[in-house]
Amino acid sequence: MSAYLFLPFYILAFWFGQAPIALLRYFKAFNRAFFDFFSVPMLLRTFFRPVKNEYRKGLVGFSIGMGIAVKSCIIFTSLVLFIGVLAIETVLFCGFFAFPIITVALLIWN
Numbered sequence: 001m002s003a004y005l006f007l008p009f010y011i012l013a014f015w016f017g018q019a020p021i022a023l024l025r026y027f028k029a030f031n032r033a034f035f036d037f038f039s040v041p042m043l044l045r046t047f048f049r050p051v052k053n054e055y056r057k058g059l060v061g062f063s064i065g066m067g068i069a070v071k072s073c074i075i076f077t078s079l080v081l082f083i084g085v086l087a088i089e090t091v092l093f094c095g096f097f098a099f100p101i102i103t104v105a106l107l108i109w110n
Contacts, residue, residue, distance in 0.1 A: 015100060016097070019096070020093070020096070020097070023092075023093060023096060024093075027089050027093075030085075030089075031082070031085070031086075031089075034081075034082060034085060035078075035082075038074070038078040038081070039074075040075060040078050040079075043071045043074060043075055044075070046067075046071070047067075047068065047071055048064060048067075048068065049064070049067060050063030050064045050066075050067055051063050051066050051067040051070065
C-alpha cells in the first residue's frame with residue numbers, strides 16, 4: 001500500500017530524469033542517421049576529388065570544379081534540412097517538459 005504513496009515521485013523521477021536522457025539519446029541517433037543518409041561525412045572527405053574519379057587529361061580541373069560545386073549544393077541543402085530537424089527536436093524536447101506542467105495548470109484552472 002505504501003508503494004502507491006510514492007507513485008507520483010516515481011512518475012516525476014521518470015518524466016524529468018530518465019525520459020529526457022533517453023529522448024536525447026534518440027535524437028543523437030536520429031541525427032547520426034540523418035547525416036549518414038545524406039552522406040555528409042563522405043561528401044566532406046571527398047570534397048576536393050573529381051566527380052566519378054575522372055582523371056583523363058584535360059578533364060581533371062573541370063571534374064574537380066564540378067565536384068566542388070555539386071557537393072557544395074548537396075552539403076548546403078543537407079545543413080539547411082538539419083537545422084530544421086534541430087528546430088523540430090528543440091520544440092519536441094521543450095514540449096515534453098511543458099506537457100505535465102500545462103496539464104496540471106489546465107486541471108487547476110478549470
